[in-house]
Amino acid sequence: MTRTELAWELAELFAGLDIAEINEALAKNVPTETLEFICSYCESFGASERVEGGLLKRLPNLMLLGYLLRIVEERLRPEIEEVGS
Numbered sequence: 001m002t003r004t005e006l007a008w009e010l011a012e013l014f015a016g017l018d019i020a021e022i023n024e025a026l027a028k029n030v031p032t033e034t035l036e037f038i039c040s041y042c043e044s045f046g047a048s049e050r051v052e053g054g055l056l057k058r059l060p061n062l063m064l065l066g067y068l069l070r071i072v073e074e075r076l077r078p079e080i081e082e083v084g085s
Contacts, residue, residue: 001079010069029071030064038063 001009014022026035039060046056 001076003073006072006076007069010072011065014065025068026064029068034067035064038067 014025017025042056042059042063045051046059051059
């Protein structure tokens with residue numbers, strides 16, 4: 001499986017979850033300190049880049065999805081083909 005395929009699989013998986021299931025996945029895989037950091041960082045980034053409205057509210061979700069993707073990549077490292085392999 002390539003990194004791109006893995007990313008699409010993760011995105012499709014999360015698209016099929018309800019809020020309670022997403023919260024459970026986050027609680028099991030993301031430390032509270034990391035969640036707090038991501039929210040704080042997104043607020044600071046949004047303010048500095050003048051990001052507002054719905055986009056600002058979705059920014060932490062995007063960062064969390066990227067964080068979870070990285071966790072899955074590390075757990076599956078031997079099974080993921082490197083780009084250009």
